[in-house]
Amino acid sequence: MRDYINRNIRIDGRLIPYPVYTSWEYFELHDGIEDVEDFVDSNPAIEELVTQILALKQSCFLLRHTTHSCQSLSDSLFYLKLKLIKELKEKYHYNFDDAWMENLIGRI
Structure with a gap:
């Protein structure tokens, strides 16, 4: 997808960083997992929750940077993201590194 959007997201001509x-990519870059396909095949629930968390993170960021009228929606998505991170840790003993992801924002 990044190749399609050229690593940058532009909305109304504004670059969204x-x-x-x-x-x-998270499993490979953060966890250092070499055989991601095998990991995902063995842990489909973890992969699904991490995908949902990443989608929520991206949605919250875009909502907060493109409109002023969606604060409550953005807040709701943010709290849902936290709930999924907690579920991932408690149910599957997998820690999603939210701070690590936040540090990637300035690297594009």
Whole structure:
């Protein structure tokens, strides 16, 4: 997807400084997993939750940077993201590194 959008997201001509990462890239870059396909095949619930968390992070960021009227929607998505991170940790003993993802924002 990043190749399609040329690593940059532009809305109304404005550059939105948010990198687009997939769950597979997260597993490879953050966790150092070499065989991501095998990991995902063995842990489909973890992959699904990480994908949902990444989608919520990207949605919140875009909402907060493109409109002023969606604060409550953005807040709701943010709290849902936190709920999914908690579920991932408690149910699957997998820690999603939200701070690590936030540090990637300035790297595009």
